[in-house]
Amino acid sequence: MAHEPSAGGWGRRSVRVRLLAIALLPMVAVLPVVLGFALFWWLAQFDALLVSKAHDDLIIARQYLRRIMEQGDAQIAALGQSAAFAEAARTHGLDALLEARRTALGLDFLYLTAPDGAILAASPAGAKPADPARWRVVATALGGRPETALDILDAGAMSALSPDMAERARLDLVPTPAAAETDRTVETRGLVIHSASPAPLADGRSGALVGGSLLNGNLGFVDTINELIYAHAELPAGSQGTATLFLGDVRVATNVRLFGNRRALGTRVSREVRDAVLGQGRTWLDSAFVVNDRYISAYEPVADSAGRRVGMLYVGFLERPFRLARWAMVTAVLAAFAVAAILTVPFLLRLARAIFEPLERMNRTIAAVDAGNLGARTGTVPSHDEIGLVARRFDELLDRLEARDAELRAFARELDARVEERTRQLEETRRQLVMSEKLASIGEITAGVAHEINNPIAVIQGNLEVAREALGPAADEVRTEFDLIDQQVHRVNMIVTRLLQFARPDEYAGYVESVVPAEVVSDCLVLVRHLLERSEVTIERQDAASRTVEVSRTELQQVVINLMVNAIHAMPQGGRLRLATKDADRSGTEGVAITVADTGVGIPPDQLRRIFDPFFTTRTHGGTGLGLSISYTLMARYGGAITVESDVGRGSAFTIWLPTLHALG
Numbered sequence: 001m002a003h004e005p006s007a008g009g010w011g012r013r014s015v016r017v018r019l020l021a022i023a024l025l026p027m028v029a030v031l032p033v034v035l036g037f038a039l040f041w042w043l044a045q046f047d048a049l050l051v052s053k054a055h056d057d058l059i060i061a062r063q064y065l066r067r068i069m070e071q072g073d074a075q076i077a078a079l080g081q082s083a084a085f086a087e088a089a090r091t092h093g094l095d096a097l098l099e100a101r102r103t104a105l106g107l108d109f110l111y112l113t114a115p116d117g118a119i120l121a122a123s124p125a126g127a128k129p130a131d132p133a134r135w136r137v138v139a140t141a142l143g144g145r146p147e148t149a150l151d152i153l154d155a156g157a158m159s160a161l162s163p164d165m166a167e168r169a170r171l172d173l174v175p176t177p178a179a180a181e182t183d184r185t186v187e188t189r190g191l192v193i194h195s196a197s198p199a200p201l202a203d204g205r206s207g208a209l210v211g212g213s214l215l216n217g218n219l220g221f222v223d224t225i226n227e228l229i230y231a232h233a234e235l236p237a238g239s240q241g242t243a244t245l246f247l248g249d250v251r252v253a254t255n256v257r258l259f260g261n262r263r264a265l266g267t268r269v270s271r272e273v274r275d276a277v278l279g280q281g282r283t284w285l286d287s288a289f290v291v292n293d294r295y296i297s298a299y300e301p302v303a304d305s306a307g308r309r310v311g312m313l314y315v316g317f318l319e320r321p322f323r324l325a326r327w328a329m330v331t332a333v334l335a336a337f338a339v340a341a342i343l344t345v346p347f348l349l350r351l352a353r354a355i356f357e358p359l360e361r362m363n364r365t366i367a368a369v370d371a372g373n374l375g376a377r378t379g380t381v382p383s384h385d386e387i388g389l390v391a392r393r394f395d396e397l398l399d400r401l402e403a404r405d406a407e408l409r410a411f412a413r414e415l416d417a418r419v420e421e422r423t424r425q426l427e428e429t430r431r432q433l434v435m436s437e438k439l440a441s442i443g444e445i446t447a448g449v450a451h452e453i454n455n456p457i458a459v460i461q462g463n464l465e466v467a468r469e470a471l472g473p474a475a476d477e478v479r480t481e482f483d484l485i486d487q488q489v490h491r492v493n494m495i496v497t498r499l500l501q502f503a504r505p506d507e508y509a510g511y512v513e514s515v516v517p518a519e520v521v522s523d524c525l526v527l528v529r530h531l532l533e534r535s536e537v538t539i540e541r542q543d544a545a546s547r548t549v550e551v552s553r554t555e556l557q558q559v560v561i562n563l564m565v566n567a568i569h570a571m572p573q574g575g576r577l578r579l580a581t582k583d584a585d586r587s588g589t590e591g592v593a594i595t596v597a598d599t600g601v602g603i604p605p606d607q608l609r610r611i612f613d614p615f616f617t618t619r620t621h622g623g624t625g626l627g628l629s630i631s632y633t634l635m636a637r638y639g640g641a642i643t644v645e646s647d648v649g650r651g652s653a654f655t656i657w658l659p660t661l662h663a664l665g
Contacts, residue, residue, distance in 0.1 A: 058298035073148040080199030080209040094121035110211040136305035141196035141208035148195040149305035178270040236321035246312035518543040536574025545581035559631040563596040570600030597653035603646040
């Protein structure tokens with residue numbers, strides 16, 4: 001019967017399944033994963049490019065704002081140092097000059113202040129700024145250095161500078177989704193960009209010429225930024241660029257539309273952006289909710305002359321068209337992949353079928369041969385590639401296999417006969433070994449008995465001589481009886497001598513030869529096969545010894561078999577018998593260790609120290625207690641030893657160590 005692969009679920013799959021997997025996995029699994037990672041990377045890069053564009057747009061808006069501030073600074077400085085200004089100061093025509101220049105420069109206010117705060121001239125007429133030196137730019141100009149900055153003016157300060165300035169700055173707040181909660185309904189403050197420059201006065205002192213513009217509602221400012229950034233930008237259809245100037249979180253100048261053509265003045269930025277930009281001073285570069293839709297946005301804080309964050313500068317463009325374009329691209333890529341898969345998969349399936357069909361025919365042939373039909377053949381395979389060549393060679397191999405099968409059957413019959421003969425020989429050897437163990441046990445007892453008999457024999461012999469001397473000539477009357485006693489004493493001596501020879505094997509050792517330990521273990525396994533067949537014991541071999549030992553092969557077999565039998569008896573419910581040989585040195589002497597270990601009941605510690613004592617046994621029946629004692633004595637004769645380790649409930653391990661004089665080359 002054919003054996004199935006056992007390497008797991010994949011190993012049990014048929015060739016058809018695996019070939020189909022090889023053909024289809026790249027298209028239906030690997031390529032989609034690669035495509036998914038590529039699309040993910042591309043989308044991430046696409047989003048990064050959008051954010052990068054918003055950042056570049058913000059740089060342009062920042063530069064434009066800085067240029068306006070620098071331009072105002074230069075214009076005020078030029079006016080204060082002009083000949084026309086000096087002439088007007090001398091002729092008291094400063095009011096007319098400031099009115100004309102304010103109108104020409106598009107400023108909301110322009111005035112000249114003395115170091116003591118007195119307003120010497122102002123436009124529009126009637127402007128009366130209170131305590132102008134409190135502004136940092138004015139104080140800096142009075143100190144001799146021009147300065148331009150953004151500052152927040154309240155309604156009173158703006159009214160003092162220009163009659164309609166406060167009204168133009170006023171904005172009703174429009175409820176805005178995602179904005180922070182507030183109780184305010186109107187914004188009355190104004191964000192003003194103002195410049196101050198030192199100006200010579202008629203009395204020789206240096207005053208400050210101050211001019212500025214209100215940015216609240218300054219649509220020209222944001223429209224110019226929008227024109228600079230997005231006039232030539234290639235935005236998708238439906239997208240639009242926007243720019244905004246915030247006072248706090250309120251849009252005071254913007255081209256973002258609320259609805260229709262109405263600009264979103266008075267709407268507020270989302271809480272998320274406000275906390276990041278105004279609260280933490282960070283530049284925001286990400287998608288953000290703007291009024292009523294999401295925009296790819298860039299925000300940065302705007303600081304006043306004291307360095308406080310008072311507003312924000314924003315540029316951005318509508319996100320939805322880019323999002324639609326992005327998903328249109330993803331859809332197109334996925335559709336192209338689907339079309340490629342539809343066109344490619346049938347071709348791959350045909351290629352796979354051309355491979356697995358001949359293989360399946362070969363598999364059916366193998367199954368038939370395995371079932372006993374040695375005449376089964378694959379037959380002609382249409383393909384002339386490697387698969388076809390393998391099929392033809394396979395049929396040729398089956399032809400040779402059928403011929404060899406007949407030869408093997410004849411060899412098998414001959415081998416069976418030899419095995420039976422060898423088995424009979426091994427059984428005889430086993431019986432001899434069993435008898436040797438029994439004789440060894442008897443020898444231990446005989447040695448003791450012979451020793452005990454020698455003592456009374458010596459007493460009888462001595463007393464017999466004393467009786468002869470005491471009787472003198474009278475002893476002749478019982479000479480026959482005394483001679484009979486001498487003969488029987490001599491007979492007893494001969495019997496005792498033979499018993500001692502039997503009990504002292506050191507004096508009558510067997511033939512010593514070079515023995516390979518692994519071969520001895522293999523022979524012993526054959527000899528205890530009858531016990532293994534009756535038990536649930538599995539054998540584990542580890543033969544690592546490269547040396548030989550000089551011992552009597554029969555005596556070493558006797559010891560190993562005794563240990564194996566003991567191990568098998570220690571596992572009545574079955575277990576694992578481990579037999580190992582290895583090179584091992586002991587006390588600087590080269591040698592070989594043979595280990596016989598079981599997973600049986602183990603030996604208690606109180607019995608372990610007596611395990612090699614004669615007549616001591618742990619068996620409840622069937623043992624003489626002489627096997628381990630004899631084994632220990634035999635190994636000690638060759639300078640070896642037997643050691644034991646045991647754990648109750650887990651098993652025991654006996655190790656025979658014998659010295660060696662030679663090693664295998």
